Amino acid sequence: xxxxxxxxxxxxxxxxxxxxxxxxxxxxxxxxxxxxxxxxxxxxxxxxxxxxxxxxxxxxxxxxxxxxxxxxxxxxxxxxxxxxxxx
Numbered sequence: 107x108x109x110x111x112x113x114x115x116x117x118x119x120x121x122x123x124x125x126x127x128x129x130x131x132x133x134x135x136x137x138x139x140x141x142x143x144x145x146x147x148x149x150x151x152x153x154x155x156x157x158x159x160x161x162x163x164x165x166x167x168x169x170x171x172x173x174x175x176x177x178x179x180x181x182x183x184x185x186x187x188x189x190x191x192x193x
Contacts, residue, residue, distance in 0.1 A: 108164035110171065112154040112180065115147040122150070123180070125168040129155060154184060 109129045113122040113136060122144050126132040133152060139145040158164035170176040 108158045108161050110156045110158070110164050110167045111152055112171075112184070113144070113150040114153040115144070116149050116151060117147050120147060121153065121184075122147075123168060123171045125164050127161075154180075154187065 108125060108127055110123070110125050111129055111132070113124070113133070114120075115122070122136075124132065129152065133150065135141055136144050136150050137148055139148060144150065156164075156167060158167065171180050
């Protein structure tokens with residue numbers, strides 16, 4: 107299984123989108139400061155994830171979330187999740 111994931115920095119609230127085959131290990135790498143693009147914003151939590159059996163579909167989804175349109179869609183998804191938690 108491949109996962110497209112959204113991490114949220116507990117330091118500054120910003121998000122990071124990535125794709126991996128092993129989400130638990132990847133989260134450990136992020137939180138250990140082993141990922142250059144996130145090492146200054148530790149610690150992170152997994153805020154959202156989608157799972158795929160096809161590696162290429164997962165990478166397509168990751169790239170989509172990194173476009174302007176994809177960021178808007180992701181924001182709606184995350185806002186709805188937050189709204190559901192508050193009910």
